[in-house]
Amino acid sequence: MTTNILEMRSITKTFPGVKALQDVTLEVARGEIHAICGENGAGKSTLMKVLSGVYPHGTYEGDIVFENETVEFRDIRDSEAKGIVIIHQELALSPYLSIAENIFLNNEVKGPLGLIDWNRSNQEAAKLLARVGLRENPTTKVMDIGVGKQQLVEIAKALSKEVKLLILDEPTAALNDEDSAHLLDLMLHLKEQGITSIIISHKLNEIKKISDTVTVIRDGKTIETIAKADVTEERIIKDMVGRDLEHRYPDHTPHIGEEILRVENWTAHHPQDPSRVIVDNVNINVRRGEIVGIAGLMGAGRTEFAMSLFGRSYGSRISGKVFKNGAEIKTRTVSEAIENGLAYATEDRKTYGLNLIEDIKRNISMASLGKLVRGGLVNDNEEFKVANEYRTSMNIKAPTVLAKTGKLSGGNQQKVVLSKWIYSDPDVLILDEPTRGIDVGAKYEIYTIINRLAAAGKGIIVISSELPELLGICDRIYALSEGTITGELPIAEANPESLIKLMTMEKPS
Amino acid sequence: MTDKNTTLERPVSKLASSLSHIASDLGKNGIFLALIAVVVLFQILTDGILLRPQNISNLIVQNGYILILAIGMVMVIVAGHIDLSVGSVAAFIGAVSGVLIRDAGFDWWIAIIVSLIIGALVGAWQGFWIAYVGIPAFIVTLAGMLIFRGLALVVLGNTNIGSFPEGYRALGNGFLTDLFGEFDVDPFTLGIGVIAIIAFVVQQLRTRAGRKSYAQEVEPIGWFIGKLVLVSVAIFAISWALASFKGIPVTLIILAVLVLVYGIVTNRSVFGRHIYAIGGNRHAAELSGVKTKKVDFFIFVNMGFLAALAGLVFTARLNLAGPKAGDGFELEAISAAFIGGAAVQGGVGTIGGAIIGGLIIGVLNNGMSILGIGIEWQQTVKGLVLLLAVAFDVFNKRRAGGR
Numbered sequence: 001m002t003t004n005i006l007e008m009r010s011i012t013k014t015f016p017g018v019k020a021l022q023d024v025t026l027e028v029a030r031g032e033i034h035a036i037c038g039e040n041g042a043g044k045s046t047l048m049k050v051l052s053g054v055y056p057h058g059t060y061e062g063d064i065v066f067e068n069e070t071v072e073f074r075d076i077r078d079s080e081a082k083g084i085v086i087i088h089q090e091l092a093l094s095p096y097l098s099i100a101e102n103i104f105l106n107n108e109v110k111g112p113l114g115l116i117d118w119n120r121s122n123q124e125a126a127k128l129l130a131r132v133g134l135r136e137n138p139t140t141k142v143m144d145i146g147v148g149k150q151q152l153v154e155i156a157k158a159l160s161k162e163v164k165l166l167i168l169d170e171p172t173a174a175l176n177d178e179d180s181a182h183l184l185d186l187m188l189h190l191k192e193q194g195i196t197s198i199i200i201s202h203k204l205n206e207i208k209k210i211s212d213t214v215t216v217i218r219d220g221k222t223i224e225t226i227a228k229a230d231v232t233e234e235r236i237i238k239d240m241v242g243r244d245l246e247h248r249y250p251d252h253t254p255h256i257g258e259e260i261l262r263v264e265n266w267t268a269h270h271p272q273d274p275s276r277v278i279v280d281n282v283n284i285n286v287r288r289g290e291i292v293g294i295a296g297l298m299g300a301g302r303t304e305f306a307m308s309l310f311g312r313s314y315g316s317r318i319s320g321k322v323f324k325n326g327a328e329i330k331t332r333t334v335s336e337a338i339e340n341g342l343a344y345a346t347e348d349r350k351t352y353g354l355n356l357i358e359d360i361k362r363n364i365s366m367a368s369l370g371k372l373v374r375g376g377l378v379n380d381n382e383e384f385k386v387a388n389e390y391r392t393s394m395n396i397k398a399p400t401v402l403a404k405t406g407k408l409s410g411g412n413q414q415k416v417v418l419s420k421w422i423y424s425d426p427d428v429l430i431l432d433e434p435t436r437g438i439d440v441g442a443k444y445e446i447y448t449i450i451n452r453l454a455a456a457g458k459g460i461i462v463i464s465s466e467l468p469e470l471l472g473i474c475d476r477i478y479a480l481s482e483g484t485i486t487g488e489l490p491i492a493e494a495n496p497e498s499l500i501k502l503m504t505m506e507k508p509s
Numbered sequence: 510m511t512d513k514n515t516t517l518e519r520p521v522s523k524l525a526s527s528l529s530h531i532a533s534d535l536g537k538n539g540i541f542l543a544l545i546a547v548v549v550l551f552q553i554l555t556d557g558i559l560l561r562p563q564n565i566s567n568l569i570v571q572n573g574y575i576l577i578l579a580i581g582m583v584m585v586i587v588a589g590h591i592d593l594s595v596g597s598v599a600a601f602i603g604a605v606s607g608v609l610i611r612d613a614g615f616d617w618w619i620a621i622i623v624s625l626i627i628g629a630l631v632g633a634w635q636g637f638w639i640a641y642v643g644i645p646a647f648i649v650t651l652a653g654m655l656i657f658r659g660l661a662l663v664v665l666g667n668t669n670i671g672s673f674p675e676g677y678r679a680l681g682n683g684f685l686t687d688l689f690g691e692f693d694v695d696p697f698t699l700g701i702g703v704i705a706i707i708a709f710v711v712q713q714l715r716t717r718a719g720r721k722s723y724a725q726e727v728e729p730i731g732w733f734i735g736k737l738v739l740v741s742v743a744i745f746a747i748s749w750a751l752a753s754f755k756g757i758p759v760t761l762i763i764l765a766v767l768v769l770v771y772g773i774v775t776n777r778s779v780f781g782r783h784i785y786a787i788g789g790n791r792h793a794a795e796l797s798g799v800k801t802k803k804v805d806f807f808i809f810v811n812m813g814f815l816a817a818l819a820g821l822v823f824t825a826r827l828n829l830a831g832p833k834a835g836d837g838f839e840l841e842a843i844s845a846a847f848i849g850g851a852a853v854q855g856g857v858g859t860i861g862g863a864i865i866g867g868l869i870i871g872v873l874n875n876g877m878s879i880l881g882i883g884i885e886w887q888q889t890v891k892g893l894v895l896l897l898a899v900a901f902d903v904f905n906k907r908r909a910g911g912r
Contacts, residue, residue: 313795334796334797334799335800346796351790351792351793352790352793354793355790355794355856356789357852358785358789362782362786366793366799367797367798369779369782376778378779378782380776380777381722381723382723384723420797
């Protein structure tokens, strides 16, 4: 084996109340492609942020040894100066600048007077583009090329900085098959040129295809590092999910009734690029008192499906039919969806769920102000009373309902969001990542609330990227991959392995 | 909060809660204290001229149109927009009303109604571009500022229109007085003042009783009564001052009605709540079923209507519709809203705050004029006051932890 280019030794990173990384060790050999696997929230991105200096030296414990030298990065510039470049999932390119301008941003090719030498810039950029196999004019604006090509521009940018260790965070999540294949070939090609890469990915087939070594991380800990010869999908999956599932979920005895909601042939396209199918002919149904899970990896189209269903809040060229209690309903606007008994609690509370500068009371009443109107005016005493009832029944920890929601903890914010939707008295609730960013105790409370809603005869759809959560609370689980439902499992037949297989299944072309 | 408090802790926590209530009340009403400070300052500097009956009457009449604009502006700002066109719209509507009366021979009251409708249409025009086309309000109303200034000139044909009928002039210059004959201190005006006090007290008592019946926390009784007395005395003092001058200005009546109506609209109507929801978090409001485009549209229709009303009051006061009318009104109205505590990012702001902000600007204008301070320094001082008021607000929020 060659010498290691990078060793991260006993890295521990703590956020207030959460140990994100615990004694993590990562050894990357020079010239290899090293894959890091793990569920969402396992700590992969945190580890990479520690490595690249986003979390500066001193905010974590442990040592980073790069090229046999202990390094202490204060910020991203420090790590880039050493030749470590990270390419994030969300690309960091300026859409209005040209490819060449982006490649040399903050690293400009200058002439004798300190002015930018455009001719040489474009010439150098063209050489780099040739290296990554991108046939585009360097003066083309980045906004005019697709995501796949933008990814290549990012890599060209990394090459311009004389990269020694290239880190790609879920590089193919947003790419189509062709672009993905090209990107993976490019990685192998760069390996031949002596560049070491770390790839973070969920896609097991990709990992098997290109990586020399795989490290699996779970719950902030290194589980094991597997050499290429020993890598099997089964082994990775087992490492990724193997944890104690007992006692994290309240008991739930389903009383399942008639079908309450059915979605037929639901299709939605990307809002900016209407030729891209994001949700592809989805058919699902939910019965009274049933908790139905939708499992899917990031980018599978889970949120996009829910939001396009809920008043066309996402997407373009949306088609399909929705039936409630057997009769077709329309959900063309959010208010129409609410009137027809749908509710959608977003995965991103702070951006889409709450008015953070407003109090608990006004957030709870937001979706159903009409119910509080007496004689044309909102009865604020009644509003106070209602909010107070929810504060008690949902156990929202705040001194009064006049507390601003921005000051509450994640769990209590989520309870406010749920209160808002329960008060709107829906028949079907779609809960998107209902426990994201919430501590364990509050999670249990949220699960209890979900059970209570199901027991009251409502239909519940839970979208989650945490498989144990879905397995712990659902009665039936759909798997979504690349916008299509790839399978449906009753809870008795569902297990992490079977679900991951469905979730990573590629679209039949 | 819980009823498990032991009897020993009770009085202590009650006192503490009273004190914290008063402190938070003072914090919330800091702007009101600032107004009192400014009034006291100029009362001293002007040797008592500021609060003479005639000057109080002037203060109201001179600032009426800015206050009318500030009411609409605070709603625009709460929703996260801005309106730079209100001065030009006011001029345009003033000109239109002049032409309607002089050239088209409309009765003055029909002219007023038609002018207000045109104002609302102007607002609908701007609201259309902002809400449904999605052009930022800053751009749309900047264009509106030029467009309607230009149209005012077109309508006037580059001249002034003067000498309006008396009924029209009353909007800006009229007084309600002497209904019971002539006295040194007009009993009618005082009577209105007393009615206002009674209405205020009854409304406060009812609100308090309502909150109590829902087991909500109410402010300490002493503090509550203190505030009632304070406000009642202030209303009585103002009505006494007005009664011993010319009576109640019509402008004040218009303002009082607007403050009442818009206070209820912003606080208690679904539309008003939606404005705050949009300003606080547009995405969350949308996903809660708020029809954000419609709300945006009507905010601007309303602003157009109020700008038209301000234009009419101003024209009536000068008894002249001129092309330069309303110059800089937008800036005073925007300043009033921000001094009154509206947040630049939207979501925060009240009608009451905007009125007090407008009054602070008015007192500064009036006081400095009495002192003979030149326009150059008046501008400078007003600019600094705006900057400091908002800086104070930002500082306060940061100290409170914010986000």
